[in-house]
Amino acid sequence: DTGVSQNPRHKITKRGQNVTFRCDPISEHNRLYWYRQTLGQGPEFLTYFQNEAQLEKSRLLSDRFSAERPKGSFSTLEIQRTEQGDSAMYLCASSLAAGVADTQYFGPGTRLTVL
Amino acid sequence: GDSVTQMEGPVTLSEEAFLTINCTYTATGYPSLFWYVQYPGEGLQLLLKATKADDKGSNKGFEATYRKETTSFHLEKGSVQVSDSAVYFCALSGERGSSNTGKLIFGQGTTLQVKP
Numbered sequence: 001d002t003g004v005s006q007n008p009r010h011k012i013t014k015r016g017q018n019v020t021f022r023c024d025p026i027s028e029h030n031r032l033y034w035y036r037q038t039l040g041q042g043p044e045f046l047t048y049f050q051n052e053a054q055l056e057k058s059r060l061l062s063d064r065f066s067a068e069r070p071k072g073s074f075s076t077l078e079i080q081r082t083e084q085g086d087s088a089m090y091l092c093a094s095s096l097a098a099g100v101a102d103t104q105y106f107g108p109g110t111r112l113t114v115l
Numbered sequence: 116g117d118s119v120t121q122m123e124g125p126v127t128l129s130e131e132a133f134l135t136i137n138c139t140y141t142a143t144g145y146p147s148l149f150w151y152v153q154y155p156g157e158g159l160q161l162l163l164k165a166t167k168a169d170d171k172g173s174n175k176g177f178e179a180t181y182r183k184e185t186t187s188f189h190l191e192k193g194s195v196q197v198s199d200s201a202v203y204f205c206a207l208s209g210e211r212g213s214s215n216t217g218k219l220i221f222g223q224g225t226t227l228q229v230k231p
Contacts, residue, residue: 004158031217033217033218033219040223040224041223041224042119042204042206042221042222042223042224043159043204043219043221044221045218045219045220048217048218055217056217056218091158091159093159093219097217103161103164104161104219105161106151106159107158108157109158
């Protein structure tokens, strides 16, 4: 068990640029979640996948955000035309869906700064 | 909609003091309840959880009891250590079949600082 990994750990970009983040879940986990966390706040849910199917997207996820999980393994989160308000920590978590309250394991996050 | 409210921090305690961090929730039915911890420079880690009313979750000397009648899940520890200094997040996941099944809804976090 190598844990959830995220790349890059830090990303600085200029407003209007596109960015893409990658998440590699724990290998046998079939669920993958994306959250966003701003300073002094708890994480906010963005979207989640079960295997390769995207089952839910938050209203927070504008049409500039897109996420994929091809083949049900790693996932990417892309933000197009970044805005300064997109600056945040983007967290990925994975779990093995096995009934009620499966435990989500979090990665270290990708910190995005939009200048 | 479902939500979680935590007591505001920071909470500053001396080593070996008793800790309580309050957490209340709003949700339909019987959500599952969690405490996550974020140590400085590290990712979120599950501390404990409870999936039904009156369940007590416990880990590393921390405890929390799922109280349906008061919609609360307060975190307690009898004797804190400097190494417990971290940010603590209370969270819920909706019951099976609800609109919030699976995803976690977090409180805003409570910073704990323990001084020697």
